[in-house]
Amino acid sequence: MEDIEDRDLLRLRQAGFSERGIFRLRQVRHKYSVEQDKLESLAQYRRLQFLRWLVTTGKLTEHIA
Numbered sequence: 001m002e003d004i005e006d007r008d009l010l011r012l013r014q015a016g017f018s019e020r021g022i023f024r025l026r027q028v029r030h031k032y033s034v035e036q037d038k039l040e041s042l043a044q045y046r047r048l049q050f051l052r053w054l055v056t057t058g059k060l061t062e063h064i065a
Contacts, residue, residue: 054060
């Protein structure tokens with residue numbers, strides 16, 4: 001989690017962030033970067049589920065209406 005540079009830490013402190021707040025922000029940034037691929041995969045899976053539903057209910061077909 002060394003991606004926040006010293007000057008960024010200084011800016012956060014000057015903006016009123018506590019050390020605990022900065023720590024939490026770093027945790028959230030790290031968690032987001034790790035889980036971003038999972039979130040993208042989940043979004044794609046949900047889109048595919050929706051398409052499957054459209055096809056099974058007859059709302060989407062290969063034929064032009």
